[in-house]
Amino acid sequence: MTIQKTAYHHGDLRQALIEAGQDLLQERGVDGFSLREVARRIGVSPSAPAHHFGDTRGLLTAIATRAFKELGQRLESADAAALLSDGPIEKRKHNRLKAQGRAYVDFAMARPSYFDLMWRCGVLDKNDPELQMAGEASFLVLRRAIEGDLVDVNEPISPEVIGAWSMVHGFARLSLDGAFAHKPEISLAMILETLPH
Amino acid sequence: MTIQKTAYHHGDLRQALIEAGQDLLQERGVDGFSLREVARRIGVSPSAPAHHFGDTRGLLTAIATRAFKELGQRLESADAAALLSDGPIEKRKHNRLKAQGRAYVDFAMARPSYFDLMWRCGVLDKNDPELQMAGEASFLVLRRAIEGDLVDVNEPISPEVIGAWSMVHGFARLSLDGAFAHKPEISLAMILETLPH
DNA sequence: TGTACATCAGTGAACGCGCGTTCACTGATGTAC
DNA sequence: TGTACATCAGTGAACGCGCGTTCACTGATGTAC
Helix, strand or coil: CCCCCCCCCCCCHHHHHHHHHHHHHHHHCCCCCCHHHHHHHCCCCCCHHHHHHCCHHHHHHHHHHHHHHHHHHHHHHHHHHHHHCCCCHHHHHHHHHHHHHHHHHHHHHHCHHHHHHHHCHHHCCCCCHHHHHHHHHHHHHHHHHHHCCCCCCCCCCCHHHHHHHHHHHHHHHHHHCCCCCCCCCCCHHHHHCCCCC | CCCCCCCCCCCCHHHHHHHHHHHHHHHHCCCCCCHHHHHHHCCCCCCHHHHHHCCHHHHHHHHHHHHHHHHHHHHHHHHHHHHHCCCCHHHHHHHHHHHHHHHHHHHHHHCHHHHHHHHCHHHCCCCCHHHHHHHHHHHHHHHHHHHCCCCCCCCCCCHHHHHHHHHHHHHHHHHHCCCCCCCCCCCHHHHHCCCCC
């Protein structure tokens, strides 16, 4: 299939909107995001995005879905690497947790605006099935490391999972929000040790 | 001193702005906040707030300062109550931590918009000395419970403090952002037990 | 005690901004026969 | 293979919105003498 770039039809506007939206988001943050600016960047009329996403919420939801997928992949990679590491078997679980914690915070630091967006539920369509799936999938990666790879997702979630997620999420948020700005002795490494052994 | 309410001079506009601002913030959140609406609510011209706060950032910073003071007081009360509790002395520290964790999350749930605002550094003047002091003061309450009441604030912060803060902060954030919306088995109590003994 | 005057506190109309969304439209594409 | 026509994709001007901020102003207050 050859993509003919014509004056009128964009070719793949949907994709272009998402990509320009991602750029804009990273440059200006969630609060600086606007549909008009996205349209402007790809040289399309202000009303063009509505054909594909309806409104701002729709485009942001699509971007958030991608962000969750990226987070999930990063967690998976980190987890897989930790699984392959050598050392006594009883330390394996702790290593997996630490690796995922590091990956989680790395992601937040590398893509602060994505991280903001993913949890800013006021601007997202939380009922979007793709968004929900992407979110659940990345959560499951963490859960498997703690509760075992054969965990039944219908069982209640263990306190360790929520504790670990909360700690790592809180650390990422506080770091991004500058809470540790004048406290240079604070590092992620020092709290990762307190994750369950 | 009698306060004469005249048509022209408000009496205590600064105070009135803060109070109306607090109401508006709680009703509409940080994103729905506007200086014009605050002025409208207390029946004053749109430009009146500028005399006292300069701009939006100034008023929000004053409100955030109050919010930090309230948080600090809640932490103090919880801590004091835990100190008075009976039981073996070695459990005292753990009890203080749990009590503060509960107070922290309670505050976030009771005043979600305050909690948002306090960490939304983009809309605050982080160099404001009053804001900084109020923030440090509430942090110190937590630190004392872990490192001892005679802690030297110039010493490096212990990993336990950062871990506990991160976990509790993360739990509050995730709760407010609806991350646990479809997971009713999740409660704060279950992660408080994992705080250092 | 009276008075002149500086300062303080608030007015209100106006400006310019960027935004989301609507609307009637038109150019390109693809499909049925 | 050609053609008619429905559908799809994007246009671009316009509307109304609420915002922060500016500006010349005026009413009230307080102080010096």
